[in-house]
Amino acid sequence: MADFNTIAKQFVDFYYSTFSTNRSGLKALYRDHSMLTFEGSPIQGSTAIAEKLEGLPFQKVQHKVTTLDAQPSSPTIASLLVSVTGLLVVDDGENPLNFSQVFQLIPEGGSYYVFNDIFRLNYG
Amino acid sequence: MADFNTIAKQFVDFYYSTFSTNRSGLKALYRDHSMLTFEGSPIQGSTAIAEKLEGLPFQKVQHKVTTLDAQPSSPTIASLLVSVTGLLVVDDGENPLNFSQVFQLIPEGGSYYVFNDIFRLNYG
Numbered sequence: 001m002a003d004f005n006t007i008a009k010q011f012v013d014f015y016y017s018t019f020s021t022n023r024s025g026l027k028a029l030y031r032d033h034s035m036l037t038f039e040g041s042p043i044q045g046s047t048a049i050a051e052k053l054e055g056l057p058f059q060k061v062q063h064k065v066t067t068l069d070a071q072p073s074s075p076t077i078a079s080l081l082v083s084v085t086g087l088l089v090v091d092d093g094e095n096p097l098n099f100s101q102v103f104q105l106i107p108e109g110g111s112y113y114v115f116n117d118i119f120r121l122n123y124g
Numbered sequence: 125m126a127d128f129n130t131i132a133k134q135f136v137d138f139y140y141s142t143f144s145t146n147r148s149g150l151k152a153l154y155r156d157h158s159m160l161t162f163e164g165s166p167i168q169g170s171t172a173i174a175e176k177l178e179g180l181p182f183q184k185v186q187h188k189v190t191t192l193d194a195q196p197s198s199p200t201i202a203s204l205l206v207s208v209t210g211l212l213v214v215d216d217g218e219n220p221l222n223f224s225q226v227f228q229l230i231p232e233g234g235s236y237y238v239f240n241d242i243f244r245l246n247y248g
Contacts, residue, residue, distance in 0.1 A: 100224040
């Protein structure tokens with residue numbers, strides 16, 4: 001089995017690539033008890049989370065990952081904490097925004113789903 | 125019992141105030157299986173984590189919290205995921221640095237300890 005850093009990297013690559021090319025595909029990564037806190041607003045459940053992400057008001061978006069850190073998040077199950085910082089490039093804008101995002105991934109049937117997701121823009 | 129946002133706020137206030145005024149007191153917040161990833165370097169255990177934090181090469185440090193988000197991190201125990209972004213002011217410097225920090229707090233005997241800790245400076 002891949003180590004947790006490799007799994008975190010694969011997840012983050014897949015998540016942001018899906019965000020750019022097929023945003024509605026993100027819904028499958030969440031469950032009914034999943035939580036997203038987006039710029040301070042709490043949202044629960046895959047349906048509401050997908051509506052939020054799909055409704056974000058930009059056509060093109062790219063997440064450029066600057067740092068990626070991962071740790072096991074439980075002594076008993078193979079869950080992972082993943083922390084990302086990077087740049088958000090929206091609609092080919094020339095002024096990318098710094099962002100921070102944290103995921104907790106829970107193993108399920110040979111893959112993982114997102115239980116926790118916290119997203120913030122960082123205005124310096 | 126206080127709600128998770130209140131607990132997260134109390135923890136973060138206590139953590140950064142202890143960091144500024146009594147850095148060696150942070151050791152009591154970690155356990156032998158606790159993890160810190162500091163600027164990409166993984167460190168495990170309260171003794172090694174305390175050595176790292178106490179050895180950081182600045183005399184005065186202040187964390188100014190800009191955003192604080194929290195979520196329950198487990199369906200079964202009252203653990204918390206806490207994500208912080210803010211400004212790090214070192215030795216009264218005039219150019220504070222943006223930072224991101226993530227904690228997972230685990231309940232223990234009426235209080236909490238830090239199981240996961242990921243710290244990153246964000247260079248914009």
